[in-house]
Amino acid sequence: MASSGDTPRGPALPDPGTTQLSRRTVLKGVAGVAGLAGVSAFLAACGAGATTAPTKAPAASAAPGGGAASAPPPAASATGQVTVGSNNSDPAPKKGMELINAAFTQATGIAVQMNTVDHNTYQDQITSYLQGTPQDDFLWFSGHRMRFFADQGLVTPIDDVWSSVKNNFTSAFATAVTGNDGKVYGIPIDYYPWAVFYRKSVFQQHNYQIPTTWDQLITLCQTMQKDGLIPFAFGDKDGWPAMGTFDILDLRLNGYDFHIGLLTGKQKWTDPRVTAVFDQWKKLLPYCDSQFAGLTWQQSADKLIQKKAGMYLLGLFVSQEFTAAGSPADLADLDFFAFPYLGTQYDAEKALDAPIDVIMMSAKSRTLQQDMANAKAYLDFWSKGSTQLIMFKQGTGLIPTANDTDTSGYSALDKKAVQIVSEAKKITQFLDRDSRPDFAGANGMQSFLAKFLANPNQNLMALQTTIQNFWDSLPPET
Amino acid sequence: MADPRPADAVPAPTSDVGAGTRVSAAVRHRYSLLTRRDKLILTLMVGIPTILDLVFIWAPTIASVGLSFTNWRGIGAITAQNWVGLRNYTFLFTQYLFFWPAVEHNLIWLIFFVCIATPFGMFLAVLLDRDIRGSAIYQNAFFLPVVLSLAVVGFIWELLYAPGSSGLIDGALGLTSQTNAIDWLGTPGLNLWAVLVAASWRQVGYIMILYLAGLKSVDPTLREAAAIDGANEWQTFFRVVFPVMAPINTVILVVTVIESLRAFDIAYIINHGKNGLELLSTLITNNSISEANLIGFGSAIAVVLLVISLGPIILYLNRVFREES
Structure with a gap:
């Protein structure tokens, strides 16, 4: 000194x-x-x-x-x-x-x-x-x-x-x-894609097919429920995991440009296209773990590991929990697929969250x-x-970002992760990385989404107006 | 003491420096009980705390109030452009979705502590004051949670409240299936009460030890006199002991109010004060200390909390000053 x-x-x-x-x-x-x-x-x-x-x-x-x-x-x-x-x-x-x-x-x-x-x-x-x-x-x-x-x-x-x-x-x-x-x-x-993770053995055991459309996804969810599984593991205690669901639904329904415009203030939260995202989400919620509000992503990942849940929309880092569980067989059993396409013009974007x-x-x-x-x-x-x-x-x-990375040690899962990102025409970072920090925080967007999840049948436009008002109240960025 | 000199000896104008100062110095010496050294020490003893108080309490408080009229976000200098007038307040009161719930939760917290946790702590103190067998063990058991920080208390109760088979409470109640498990901390409307139980677990021990100390200092002859006069236990406590304990009661009331208004740690540990656990303190933190760094807006909430806190503080000081006079 x-x-x-x-x-x-x-x-x-x-x-x-x-x-x-x-x-x-x-x-x-x-x-x-x-x-x-x-x-x-x-x-x-x-x-x-x-x-x-x-x-x-x-x-x-x-x-x-x-x-x-x-x-x-x-x-x-x-x-x-x-x-x-x-x-x-x-x-x-x-x-x-x-x-x-x-x-x-x-x-x-x-x-x-x-x-x-x-x-x-x-x-x-x-x-x-x-x-x-x-x-x-x-x-x-x-x-x-x-x-x-x-x-x-x-x-x-x-x-x-x-x-x-x-x-x-x-x-x-x-x-x-x-x-x-x-x-x-x-x-x-480094980077990691967000996708729908599942256990190959569970899908094999029940003879499930990978869903590629919304209808197939809902049908699969219903079958899983009959089989005593929670279709979607979901843990939103930390506030940010729910953002991943919002992102993918918005990207699929409204496309990359609208999504990024929304998160940077060029589009309004009161837009009916945002209502459509929440409406779509409402259809998925009955198949999501109802205990989501009190669970961390790790606890939810455990439900996938324990074969209590069938699928989990999360980042590739979910594999950390599989590694931590200590059984290499569990990790080898982990696989994922891209979130199903909703039949809109934006399907071709193959967009996904892949934070860097x-x-x-x-x-x-x-x-x-x-x-x-x-x-x-x-x-x-x-x-x-x-x-x-x-x-x-x-x-x-x-996943490493450099081109000269020696990929010989990659597992099948890692290779697939590289592939899904390289095939994507549009890549987003994640809601809280694509928007301003004062908007995405604990008493901002995290809480707004929690508010929606606590009562999905509320007056959505009222909620959207609140979100837009909050955005408008923020000081100029520069 | 009776010296006629000062009245006419001290010249009004001080133009005659030599004589004037000498005389007045002599007068002061004669009439002052304090030496120059005493005065210096007194000045220091009053001055240093005053300066500390101004620098560390009043300056930041006034700065907070000032910042609450800006949209400053903690980067760079504050310029005229940052001035937004009352906009933070109007947004807070009319539109911010989490403000009124936070006020309500703070009030519920206060009412719960005043009506349930604190009286229960006092009740335990009265019981333990009766020299029952194993009193020391009970005292320690009830006091133990007070030693833990509220953050640790939060962690402990998180484990108890975890939903389904992973939580002790749900597990003990057999609520482990997907359909009947109770998510104590994740259900808005329920989680506040769950947290209040956890916070009371600590508060009860705190109040108990304060009150017990007060009870021990009550003159036993008062009880004897009451007993001789034929008062029963109930009457002895409410008519004799309780009034004698007035100073302790005030302290306990103030402690309870302060603990309720500054409630923060448990809610923040559990979910950063979201989803039914909004408190004024967590709103302040989430807005002004987090990555969001909305210092102006956070300051506005802090000012609201300050105004609310002033109520009990003024009441308390009023009472103290009245007793002194």
Whole structure:
């Protein structure tokens, strides 16, 4: 922490951070959460002073290493460090992060200081985190949720890194990491499709056929009910899983353009097309687990594992629960199919939610100026298939994005996941990643959907008007 | 004391600096009970808490009130464009779907605590005050939940309330099938009461220990006198002990009101205060501290909670000051 007194960039907390913290304490909010922000800021400040020898006068603001860093530094010749903020707090992905950091240090000689924060806390704190003392590089989500922070100037564009690695990604990924200003803000590191998951053995045992139309789906649901199964496992305690159902129904009924327009304010929630989505959903609800409101996605996944439920509309990460259950046979039994087509003109889009995770470079990191080259080398390292495979091998159910990934270790399920995404003409990120964060939160869209699910036969237009009013009440985005 | 000098010796104008100051200093010395050192210490003792109070309580409070008229979202500086007047409040009162339910839930919480949890805690205290056998064990058992944070209490009761075969309560009641399982925490209208039971589990122990401490300090001769006068147990408690306990009763009432208004942890742990568990505190957090970061709107809700909290605080202070005078 021994920062010399003459440097203008001491580890002292910046003004916005301090005022915010003190203000938040007043809001009778969670002192713990506020404390956590303080701790992470403190850790970052410590890391900044403790490990790096100042290479140049910190006041030199002339973007050090701006051009030089587009290529990764030669192996084991670079020194110094890079700091990384991670939301991979679950054991398997956390281990993956540690292995990747070790591999990076071995390849480049650059030390990695990682700060891991609980997944949900990380999301709640992101705004103050990026304004305070973030790490140099940090994990985040693509889509609107990435562009929002890019628009606020809280992340650094990385076009130079991207230009040297972009051949390793498809154009869909390039679109996903491009901001509203046309600059690139992140390296895509993994993705996972949302689809209808089921157990092959259950379908075989009852002689079920994969439904491809709505009528087939409903018939299958009715048969499953007769056979004593819950047709659709469903757990919405965390608020976001229900968004997946809304997304796919809207995409199937109204198409990609309307869906994205709706989530970005170009379409109105009072549109009759939204009513149609809720009406369609109402037809599906009698076949969904009626205990959804009190169940987490993990508990619902267990019902699929225990063969109490027949199907489950979720992301590929559902396989984590199968892996955790400990039986490889269970995991091999897991399969999925695309959500049935509803016979609209949008069937050809084959659209689905396939959220992409990215690694980005912050703008306000205290150490970024001196770590710039290292921070870019770290992003570059993440763009390699070999790096992403380290994480994949931890059984996270997250598919690598790089073209040069060695796919020989992919299971049939993984290959199918790659296929369904590559066949899709339109890919969305997920409701809360395609819309503004203040709209999609716990007392925003999460609660509105819960309100609908609690009483599907309510006056839908009244609910839709409330949603639109809430949207209209939000402050301008930029 | 009776010194005639000051009245005419002190010149009104202070132009004659030398003589004037010397005289008045002497006068002050003679009449003041406090030395200069005392005054310095007193200034510090009053000044430091005052400054702390202003900086850490009043400044943020006023800032909150100010922010509630903006649509500031926590990024960058606040400019004139952020000023939205009363819009946050009009939206809150007329359109926000979760505001009135949150107010209602806070009120239910308050009424439940005042009418059920707190009296029950007092009842336990009276029972335990009677030196029954194993009193210490009971005291510890009832007090144990108080040691746990409400977040931990939330986790514990989540396990008890889990629907179907995975939950202890449903399991014990045999409600494990898909059709008859009760989803205690997921059913709007039911989950608030389930949470109130969990919160009371802790509140009862807290009130019990406070009240027990008060009962122990009641002069035993009062009871003896009442007994000699022929009062029965009922009369002794309500006519003699309860009135004597007035200061403790006030403390308990204030504690109960505060605990009800700041109710937050359990609801937040269970589902972030959604789906029937909306409280003012969770609305504030979800809007202003979460990723949403709607600081202006969240501040407006915080101001509403502040105004509600002022009611009991003023009542309490009124009472304290009246007793003192």
